[in-house]
Amino acid sequence: MALWRIRAALEDEPGRLAAITAAIAACGCNVFGFSVQTHEGGPVDEFFVSTPEEIGRFRLIETVSRAGGTQVTAVPADPHDLVDAPTKALQLAAALLAAPDTLPEIMADLLGADDAWWDEGTEGVADSTVLIVPVPDGRRVAVVRQGLPFTMTEAARAGALAALGR
Structure with a gap:
């Protein structure tokens, strides 16, 4: 079995x-988690789906698209992604309070990002897979995640976490 994170506008x-x-069930897949997130174009539904090994990204995208989803993305997920968002945020907030300079790494963990770093002023970033988060002390954190654009909900989570990183 494989685990995937699928997002779609419905x-x-x-x-x-x-x-x-x-449609997901008809492919032999099982939905393990579901949430609705806010995005500038409207709500985005996120599914964590366990699939047979032979079901890959393109089949998942096609399946969800045919059932009425638009702007569908699918990326491999980790079982740790199934921890509910409030629990994960609290765990990471406690870690951040213990080590404030680890904000980029903790923010990457919160958002399931590929990388994050203290940003020296990335200007003109227009790609929805890059999130720039201001920190109250005047610094910024750049967060990158390929293949899965950040939602407004995720940006709000990142901002709330950054507020602790003084």
């Missing part, structure tokens, strides 16, 4: 979520 209409989950 029309806000009765039965749309049921159609998506039914």
Whole structure:
């Protein structure tokens, strides 16, 4: 079995979520987690899905798209991603309070990012896979995650965490 994180924009209409989950189930996959996140274009639904090994990224994207999802992305996930967001945020906040200079690494963990660092002034970043987070002391953290754009919900989480990193 493989674990995937799938995101899709869904029309806000009765039965749309049921159609998506039914399509996922028809492929022999199982939804382990689900959340709705805010994004500038509207809500984005996120699914953590366990799949048979032969089901890959393109089949998942096609399946969710055919069931009515748009702007569908699928990236491999780690079982640690299944820890609920509030628990993970509290654990990371405690770690940050113990070691404030580790904010970039902790923020990368919070967001499931590929990399993060203290930013010296990246200007003009227009890519939704790069998030620049201001810290109250005037510094900034740059966070990068390829293949899965950051949502407004994730940006808010990152900002709340940064507020602790004084």
